[in-house]
Amino acid sequence: MNGKQTRPRAATGPQGPLGRRQEHGRHDPPSPARRRRGDYRFFFTYLARELQCRRRQALLVAVGLAVGVGLVVTVTAASTGVSRAQGAVLHSLYGVGTDVTVTKAAAAWNLGSTGKTGSGSSQFGFTPGRTVKHEDLLEESAGLGVLPASSVAAIARLRGVAAVAGGMTLVDTKLTVPSLSQIGPNGQPPASALTPATFSVGGVDLSHLGIGPFASAQLDAGRSFRESDADANVAVVDSSYAAADKLTVGSTITIAHVAFKVVGVADQTQGGGADDVYIPLRRAQALASSPEAASSAGEVDTIYVVAGEGSDVSAIQREIANLLPSATVTTASSLAGEVSGSLASAASLINDLGRWLAGAVLVAAFAVASLLSAAAVARRVREIGTLKALGWRTGRIVAQLMGEYAAIGLVGAVLGIAAGFAGAALVDVLAPSLAAIVASNPGTAPAQNVTMGAGGVHRFIAQGAQHTIPVHLTAPVTLDTAVLAAVLALAGAIIAGSFGAWRAARLRPARALANLA
C-alpha cells in the first residue's frame, strides 16, 4: 500500500482477521475477588519468571543473607546455651526458681572470713575425762551467720514475693575425745583422734520443697520428703555421699547422736549448693548447736525468695535490704557476675565477639543485597519505563520488585535457619568442655577442715573455697531464634528491595524511554 491514506470511517462491529475485535467480558466486569485473583496470578507469574531468569543473582543475595542470618542464629543459639549453662550453675548453687537469697555475714568468732581468699579458724576445746568419749556435733556453719526464722514470715509479706523458704546448712562432726591417759606429755591427742569425720547437713523447709538447693536434686531411689516428715528423723542422702558411705534407702545415719532413717537417695548437680545429707529443717534446728548456744531453734542461715514476676526482683532486693539491714541480699544476676572460668570466657567471647561478628556479616549482607538490588533496577530501566508507559502505577511496579526481594528473603531465611541449625550442631559437637568456677555462694557454708590438736578442735575455712562445675556447652536453636532469623532475612531483603524500588519509583517514564529510539 503506497501513497497517502485516507482517513478511515469509524470502525463498527466485528472486523476482519487482522482488525477484528473480540469481546472477552468487556461489558462484564469481574468481581473484585476475581480481579484480585487475576492480579495475584500475574504477579506471581512475573515474579517467578524474573527469579528464574536471574536465579544466579537471586541465589547470591539469598546466600549472602543466609550467611549473615545463619551466623546470628548460631551465635544466638550459643549464647542461649551459655545462658542456660550459667543458669544451671546458678541453680545448682541455690536451687531452681530461686530469685533472691538472704544470708548474714558470719559472727566474729568465726573470724568473718568468707574462705574465698584466706583462711579462718575457730577453736573450742573438750575436757578429756577418764574414758574415751565419742562426740557427734551438729554445728552451725562457720561461714554463715544466722537469721531469726521470723524474718522468713516478714519477707513473705513483702510486695511481689511469691514464696519464701528458710534453710540451714550445718556441719556434723564426729570426733573421738581421748581419755586423760591418752594425752601426750605436750597435751597432744593420739593420732586416731586427729581427723574428725565431717559431713554437711542441709535443713530443708518441707513446706517449700520447690525452693532452695534441694529443689535441684533428682531422686535416684526411695522417696522425697513429705510435709508430715517435719518432726521425723528421716534423711535424703546425696548419691555421691551415699556411694562413699555405702548408704542405701533404709540405712541409718547418725546425726548429733540421733539415728535418721535414709528414705531417699538424690542425685545433685555438682554445685556448691549440694549438701551431703538433707533432713527436715525443724529437726536440724533442734539438733544444731554452737559454742554459744545449745540449740538453733528459731534460726535459719539462708532465706530463699521467689519473686512473682522477674521484674520484681530488684524491688524485692531493695525491700529486703531495708527490712534486714545487716543481711546480705543476693540475686541470680549479681551472683552470675561471680561466675568465672572458661564458661565465663565463652560467654564473653560469644556475647562480645560473636555478636559483633554476626552483626557485621549481617550488615555486609544487607549492603551487598541492597547494591545488587539497585544495580538490578539500573539494568531494568527500560522494562520499568515500559511498564509505566503501559499504565502500570508506580505502586504496582514497586510491589512487583519488592515481591521479588521478599521471595529472595524467604529463601535466605530458610537457608539461614538451616545454616544456623548446622552451626549450632557444630557447636554442640566441637565445643570443648567448659568449667564454671564459682566463689563461695550464699546459702552454702564454705568448705571446712576440722582437725584436732593440742589446743582442741580447730575448724578451718578452706583456702580458696571455690567450686568448679564442669559444663557442656550446647547451642539450642529456639523458636524465637528461628523467628528472629526469618524476620532478619526478610528485613534484609526488604531493605535491599527498597533501594531498587526507590530508584524505580523515582524513575520518570519519559527519562526511562528517552534512549530507546
Added chain:
Amino acid sequence: MYALSGVTKTYRKGHHAVTALDNLHLTIAAGEWLAIQGRTGSGKTTLLQLLGALDHPSSGVINFDGRDLARLPEADLTDVRANFIGFVFQAFNLIPTLSAVENVEAALIPQRLSSAQRRGRATDALANVGLAERADHLPSEMSGGQQQRVGIARALVKEPKVLLADEPAGNLDIDTRDEIMSLLETLWRDRGLTLVVITHDTSIARRAERVATMRDGRLGIDSGATIEDADGN
C-alpha cells in the same frame, strides 16, 4: 483528538537549558495518521512523549479529548496511558522473561480484569497480528518482525484511541518493515485509530495522511497541513 498550543519543553543539561520543543502548536484530528520526521535531536521523541502523557511540558497546553495533559497529576496521566494510548517502540521493549501472550497481558494489568478475561483478550490480540501459534514463546525465541507484532498486539489489546509509534520499523529489514507498516495501516483503517508515527524513513512517512517535520524544536509544515506555524498562524 489533540490540540497543542504554545508547548515548550526545556531540559537542564548541566548548567545549560536545552529547548527540545519551542512554542509548538499542533492539532491532530481523531482517526488521523500523522507522520513526524526530523533529524536526531530535533525534538520528535519529546513531542511523542508529551502526546503519550509520559511527561509534562515546561509550558503550554496539551488538550487531549478535553483534558489538559500539561496540568494533570502523574496518577491521572497514568490512567490516560493505561486506557487511551498505545505505544509501539523501535526496540520492541518486550519483557524478556515473559512469553508473547504474557507480554500482551501486561498491558491489561491496569484494567483490573480477571485472569481469564485478560488471557482471552491477549490471545485474540496475538491472533489479530498473526501470532496465535507463538503465544507461549519468549521474545528471544522470535524474530524482530514477530517481536514487533507482539509489541503492536500489546499496544492495541486495550483498544486505545491513540497509537504512538516511535520508529516502529527502525530495527527491521525492508521486507519486515513493509509487513509491519502494512499491519499498522490495516489496524489504523479498521479500528479508526489516531496514529502518530515518528520515522526517519520517507517511504513510511509518505503513507501517512499528513507529514510534519521537526527542526530545532519547531514543527514545519509539510503536507496535508492542519499544522500551525510557531506563531500559531
